[in-house]
Amino acid sequence: MKRSSLLLAGGLGTRLEGREKALLLLNGNTFIENTLRVLDRVCDEVIISFRDEAQLRHFGEYVHGRKTVLDTLQHAGPLAGMLEGFRAASGEYVLVVACDMPYINADVIDCLFKLAEGHDAVVPVGDSGKKEPLHAVYKRVPMLHAIEFSLLGGDRFAMSPVLKLENVMFPETRDLGEFNKGRITFININTPEDLAGLEGN
Numbered sequence: 001m002k003r004s005s006l007l008l009a010g011g012l013g014t015r016l017e018g019r020e021k022a023l024l025l026l027n028g029n030t031f032i033e034n035t036l037r038v039l040d041r042v043c044d045e046v047i048i049s050f051r052d053e054a055q056l057r058h059f060g061e062y063v064h065g066r067k068t069v070l071d072t073l074q075h076a077g078p079l080a081g082m083l084e085g086f087r088a089a090s091g092e093y094v095l096v097v098a099c100d101m102p103y104i105n106a107d108v109i110d111c112l113f114k115l116a117e118g119h120d121a122v123v124p125v126g127d128s129g130k131k132e133p134l135h136a137v138y139k140r141v142p143m144l145h146a147i148e149f150s151l152l153g154g155d156r157f158a159m160s161p162v163l164k165l166e167n168v169m170f171p172e173t174r175d176l177g178e179f180n181k182g183r184i185t186f187i188n189i190n191t192p193e194d195l196a197g198l199e200g201n
Helices: 030-040 053-058 078-088 106-116 140-152 193-198
Strands: 004-009 045-050 067-070 093-098 135-139
Touching: 004 078, 004 106, 030 093, 030 106, 045 078, 045 193, 053 067, 067 078, 078 093, 078 140, 093 106, 093 140, 106 135, 135 140
Parallel strands: 004 045, 004 093, 045 067
Antiparallel strands: 093 135
16 A cells, blocks of 8 residues: 655644744744655655645745645645645555644554555544544545545535545544554644643643
8 A cells, every 4th residue: 555645834823823833843843844754654645735836835845846836725724735635645545644733653653554455534533532633544536536526615624534434434543552652743733822732742
């Protein structure tokens, strides 16, 4: 099974005063550097989604000849990046991961890909019941059709296409990987408070 991955880097960071989340630092490296290092270990193909040409140029040093896609739909949130990424991906299954998750883990990703075989998607669920559609694995063709159908209907909620799939697994995050890796890997940074907590680690 060829494993594709799509890194969503096109968010506007509105709750972080417009800062590029992918350029936030953890242990001396940017989020995007850390994420790409993990994705290269467990995926055959890595695609990076940007919102426009200007952002792509801004991230030029991190691209290094990688496959990139740009949003063709504006104000469509992460589904805009997923639409173009799934169109460009060549693997049967695609991992989607947001650029604001600093603790992504290769073992957890490997587990998600293995669980996905024979299913349309594997979408983890946290202890609070929150689903994680932006750190999940999808079968490319059914999910692409579901994304297109959602956007055609004006529905830009990230879970909308997932709810249109027929065969979805919802494993609990705590069961993904050993030593609590499953819980930690889904932490994301949205606010200055989140960032302060990260920098204090």
